[in-house]
Structures are given as structure tokens and as C-alpha cells.
Amino acid sequence: MYKIINLISQNKTYKIWPFLCVSAFLGAFYYFTAPMLWLDIKNAREASLIWLDEGLHLRSIERMQSQRTWELLHPAYTAFYTHLSYVISWLFNSSTETIPTSTFISGSRWASYLCVQSLILIVFWRLSKLLRSWKWAFLGMCFVGMQRGSFFYSITMHPEAPMLLGIVVAIFAATEYLRHPRFFKVSLIFLGLALAISSKIQALLLLPWAGTIGLLGLWIGQIRDIRTIFLWISGSFMTLIGSLFLFTPYQIFNWQRLWQGIQSERLVQTYAEVNLIDWFEYTVSNELVGYAYSVLLLFTLICFIKKFYLNRKNLREWLGKPVPALFVSNLILVVLGLGYVYLAVEVLIARYLIHVAPAIMFLTFIGVYWLSFTPKNKLQFAWLAFLVVLVVAGLQQQTKHASFDFRVRKQNAERLVHIRQAIIELKSIVPRESYILDPLRQYIDSQWFVNANHWFPTTQMVINSKIEYLLLNEGYPASMKREGISLKDSEKSEEYQEKINFWKALTQNGLEGQFQVIREFKDARLILYRRVSD
Structure with missing residues (x-):
């Protein structure tokens, strides 16, 4: 009887620890971001002082209500994030027919926050299934959830949060597709991409990645039947287009306006002299990846090349395993996702690389997973200690820069108090x-x-x-x-x-x-x- 009770107790403990750890992480995440989530902003003018794009979002969503239109002010924007913000604001608003600006602000912030929280939970869930270890899944969740962009875009009124959610869904769908090529899984890839694209047009850069993954899955599964391939391609295309119609209908029906907006954005002359080296230095700096993670990535790529060489005679079988499939999916995404930005974009802005941030974090995490082992001598203990230092330093760098972002926003918000007083005096002058x-x-x-x-x-x-x-x-x-x-x-x-x-x-x-x-x-x-x- 004692053994049975002890076994049941151990089983319950095993189940409760993941719940407690994830809950503690989400609680700490909220504690860190809460001051920004409840930042005092009254209207679109004040939101513009924090960030011009946030003021534009508020004016667009207020215009949707006042003019009963789905058209956004910016012609190059897709609308899923605006629609999601509107729905959440409508749910928050229970007292009046007209949704006040303050509710739109809260609804928009919570739309971003809930998307990032969903992303974090999906990462933990899928990694625990792939790695069969909740502890490794928790570490992977920390890599993605504590990335600078995850913190920042969880509290801003900007469409990156649902875009990142869609990208993460597509990444895990791609991993499962490489393991077991099935039509449902390739359709899920394009569903995730549709969510990302309908949130922010920047995710269009990942369409070549989806196509590459599709071809790789056909090779792994040795699928050569022309009819099957045609049906899969047609079904994937229909999934993408149908989902875009569902998530951002106005922009799809009025695709000419969207296309003109995209072309206008591309043709804006920046007068900046940015080259490939500048972009690379910017990527590995603490603005995006961080120097500690960059060292980890270097070791990871060396480890991958070694594993790839050792498994060169049975690549199909090796790529069908969980960890290699996850790694290759993210590696292809990073290479193709960075390609256009590195070669064509002349403005060094971190959010222009945010679409590859989750994939970079996954690659770094998998590197730690591959490079870890049970130590048997002092040299191996020293290596593991070095790995721990790099991981802790990387997490600290990401959190530190997110804290800096929040401090800047707080300083701008504190200035709003004086601006409000100045406008009151201005009205008397x-x-x-x-x-x-x-x-x-x-x-x-x-x-x-x-x-x-x-x-x-x-x-x-x-x-x-x-x-x-x-x-x-x-x-x-x-x-x-x-x-x-x-x-x-x-x-x-x-x-x-x-x-x-x-x-x-x-x-x-x-x-x-x-x-x-x-x-x-x-x-x-x-x-x-x-x-x-x-």
C-alpha cells in the first residue's frame, strides 16, 4: 500500500511541477510588463508621442467605429490585429454603445498581450511533446518568451504580436510535417502564415520558406505521385487565400490599394548607406540576438554540420526525427527570412527582423540541447558551466534591453503629464x-x-x-x-x-x-x- 501511495504521489508531483513552473513564469512576465500594460494614455495624440504607429492604430480603430468602415488609414497594413483589438474592446465595453478611446487602448494592449501569452504556451506545449521533457520545454519557452521582442510587443498597440503567434504555429506545423508529411500539416503551415500575413504584411517574406518546407517534406516522405502533389499544392494555396479572406477581408477585396501601399513603402528613399555587414553586425548585437546567444549559435551551427555529415547517408530518416526536423525548419526560415532584409532593406530597425526572432531563439535553444550531456570529468563540468554562463548571460541581455525599452516609454509617458498641463494653458492663451x-x-x-x-x-x-x-x-x-x-x-x-x-x-x-x-x-x-x- 505504501508503494502504491508513493507512486501516486510521485505521479501527481510530476504533473503539478510543470503547471507551477509555467504559472510562475507567466506571473513573472506579467509583473515585468504590467507597468507598461497599464501606462496612462488618453487618446491617439498621446499614443503618437509614445510611438507614432500606435497613434495611427488608434485613429484607424476609432475611424472603423465612427465611419463603419474596415479600411485602415495606412494602405500597406493588413487588418487582423485591428479587428482583434476591436473585438476585445467590444467585449470590455459593457456600458455604452460607443466604445470609448480608453477601452480601445486597453483592448489593443490586451490583444497583443494575449497573443504573446498564447505563443509562450504553445511553445511549452509543443516542445514538451517533441522532447518528452517538460524541463527542456520550460527552458525553450524561456528562450522565446524572454526575447526582447516578446516583452516589447506584448504591451504595444502594434501588429507584431499576432504575427509572431502565426509564425510560431507555422514553425511547429512545419516540424510535424517534416516528421510525417501529411496534407493537414502542410495546410496548417499556410494557416499559420495566413495569420501572420493578415497581422503584418512583413510575414510575406516567409512564403518562400513555406514552399521550401513543402518540397523538403515531399522528398522526406518520398511522395512522387503528381496527382497527390498537385492536390497538396492546390489545397495549401486555397488554405492561404481562404484564411486571408477570413482574417483581413477588406484588404484582400481591395488588393490594389494594399499593393500600391506596399509599393509606396518600398519606394521611399532612405538616404542611408547600409550594407550586408551592417545588417550582420546589427543582428548579432544586443539589439536583436545578443553576443552571448551569438556565441551559442556559432557552436550550434558547428554541431549541426557535424550531425548532418554523420547522417548524410540516411538524411531522410534523420530529418524525420523531432529535434532535427525542428532545427531544419527554423534554420531554413532564418536563412530565407533574413535574405531579403539583408539585401534590400536600407534601414537598421530591429522590428524588420522580428519575423525571424522566434526561429533564432529556437536554434539557440536546440544548440544548448545538443551540447548538453551528463558530465563525467572536470573538463565536461567546465564545458557545462560555460554553457550555463552563456544561457544566463543571454537571458539577462534580452531582459535588460527590454527593461531599457520600457524605461524609455515610461519617460515619454511622464512627459505627457506636462504636455496636458501645457495644452490647458494654451487654451487660455x-x-x-x-x-x-x-x-x-x-x-x-x-x-x-x-x-x-x-x-x-x-x-x-x-x-x-x-x-x-x-x-x-x-x-x-x-x-x-x-x-x-x-x-x-x-x-x-x-x-x-x-x-x-x-x-x-x-x-x-x-x-x-x-x-x-x-x-x-x-x-x-x-x-x-x-x-x-x-
Whole structure:
């Protein structure tokens, strides 16, 4: 009897430990991100001060409600994240027919947060099945869940979170497909990609990966029947298109507008001199992978090459095993996913690589899995200690940079308090009917100031206009540069030079003596100019 009770107790303990560890991780994740999840933002103008894209998202979702339209303000955006945010906001809103802006803010943040939480749980679930060890699955979950982007995009009103969720679903579907090639599994790959693409068009870069995985699975499964191959390809294509119609219908029905938006984004001249070496250095730096993880990745690739060589005579059988299948799926994704960005994109921005971040974390984790063993001598103990140091350092680097991201957002949010006070004072200084220019649409309450303008000024435009007041940020020149481009590179743009010349003329001679400073809001870092009366 004692042995039976002890066996039952051990079985329950085995089941409860994974639950406790995952719950503790999710609790710690919430504790770390909660201050940003509940950051005090009142409206789209204030959201734009934190990040311009978040203000654009809020204006789009408010426009969906007010104009009863599914069209987004940005023509190159797909809409799944906006739809998900709207649905969650609608569920939160139980008191009024019209959803208030504050609820849209909460709903949008929770849409991102829940997507990342779902991603984390899927990683733990699938790794525990593949590796048959909840402890290894927990470590893999930490690699993916504690990546800088997982923290950041779980609290922002931006579509990366559902895109990453779709990519992770596609990765595990690809792994299962390589193990046992079946139509259902290849369809699941394209379903995950459809979720990613309908969240953010950037995921289109992974379509070549899906095609490559499809061909590799046919080779592993030795599927040569033309009819079967045709049916699988047709079914996968129908799954992709049908899912896109379901997730982002307006953009698919109006694909010409979406295509024009994509082309406009591609044709924007950046005036940045970025090459392959710059991108590589940026990737291995702490901005994305981190130096500790980069060392781990190097050891991982060496280990993979060795295993690949040893199994060269039975590749089909080897690639059909869980860990090699997972590794190869992610390796192909990283190579193809980075290819276009490295060769064609000229702006060093971390989120342009975020679509490969989960795959890079999986590769790093698998490397640790392969390089770990039960030590038998001092040298092996030293090697394992070295591995532990690299893993801990990598996790610390990712968390540290996420903490830095949060600190910057908090500082911007603290400035909002002073900006709100400045706008209250502004309403007592500037008559409501006055023509006032706020170029970035971030400060002026357009419902109060009936003649507020938001175009980007040049010297002659302002002089020849009816503008009576200018409200500008102290750091106006820096706010004009494009994201990911230095001021030096931005100055190569004629458009930017024109804006800088306006600022110089305004600060040096008041635009030929026509404007003068009447108020400086020091804490808000704003300057109010008034046209001098004749």
C-alpha cells in the first residue's frame, strides 16, 4: 500500500511541477510588463508621442467605429490585429454603445498581450511533446518568451504580436510535417502564415520558406505521385487565400490599394548607406540576438554540420526525427527570412527582423540541447558551466534591453503629464478660432481649436499661409528624421533639408521677423510662436 501511495504521489508531483513552473513564469512576465500594460494614455495624440504607429492604430480603430468602415488609414497594413483589438474592446465595453478611446487602448494592449501569452504556451506545449521533457520545454519557452521582442510587443498597440503567434504555429506545423508529411500539416503551415500575413504584411517574406518546407517534406516522405502533389499544392494555396479572406477581408477585396501601399513603402528613399555587414553586425548585437546567444549559435551551427555529415547517408530518416526536423525548419526560415532584409532593406530597425526572432531563439535553444550531456570529468563540468554562463548571460541581455525599452516609454509617458498641463494653458492663451499649426498632430486638441493645421511646414508655406501660431517641440529637427536613419544620413534628403532650413529660419530670425516666441513650456519641451502683427 505504501508503494502504491508513493507512486501516486510521485505521479501527481510530476504533473503539478510543470503547471507551477509555467504559472510562475507567466506571473513573472506579467509583473515585468504590467507597468507598461497599464501606462496612462488618453487618446491617439498621446499614443503618437509614445510611438507614432500606435497613434495611427488608434485613429484607424476609432475611424472603423465612427465611419463603419474596415479600411485602415495606412494602405500597406493588413487588418487582423485591428479587428482583434476591436473585438476585445467590444467585449470590455459593457456600458455604452460607443466604445470609448480608453477601452480601445486597453483592448489593443490586451490583444497583443494575449497573443504573446498564447505563443509562450504553445511553445511549452509543443516542445514538451517533441522532447518528452517538460524541463527542456520550460527552458525553450524561456528562450522565446524572454526575447526582447516578446516583452516589447506584448504591451504595444502594434501588429507584431499576432504575427509572431502565426509564425510560431507555422514553425511547429512545419516540424510535424517534416516528421510525417501529411496534407493537414502542410495546410496548417499556410494557416499559420495566413495569420501572420493578415497581422503584418512583413510575414510575406516567409512564403518562400513555406514552399521550401513543402518540397523538403515531399522528398522526406518520398511522395512522387503528381496527382497527390498537385492536390497538396492546390489545397495549401486555397488554405492561404481562404484564411486571408477570413482574417483581413477588406484588404484582400481591395488588393490594389494594399499593393500600391506596399509599393509606396518600398519606394521611399532612405538616404542611408547600409550594407550586408551592417545588417550582420546589427543582428548579432544586443539589439536583436545578443553576443552571448551569438556565441551559442556559432557552436550550434558547428554541431549541426557535424550531425548532418554523420547522417548524410540516411538524411531522410534523420530529418524525420523531432529535434532535427525542428532545427531544419527554423534554420531554413532564418536563412530565407533574413535574405531579403539583408539585401534590400536600407534601414537598421530591429522590428524588420522580428519575423525571424522566434526561429533564432529556437536554434539557440536546440544548440544548448545538443551540447548538453551528463558530465563525467572536470573538463565536461567546465564545458557545462560555460554553457550555463552563456544561457544566463543571454537571458539577462534580452531582459535588460527590454527593461531599457520600457524605461524609455515610461519617460515619454511622464512627459505627457506636462504636455496636458501645457495644452490647458494654451487654451487660455490662443483664441479658439485662431489658425494654429501643429505639424506632428501630437499636441493640439482639434476638437477645441477649430482651425488647427497639421501639415509639415516650410519657410515660404508658413509665410504665405494664414497661420497665426506655431506650436513646436524643442527637438523638432530630430523628430523629422526617419526611424532607423541617423541625422547625418537624413540630411541627404532634400525634403529633410527643407524642414531644417525652416527651423533655422524660425529660430534665427523668426521667419524674416514674422514670428516671435510668446511662451516656452519647459517641462513639456514645447515652444509657442505667434505671428507679429503689422
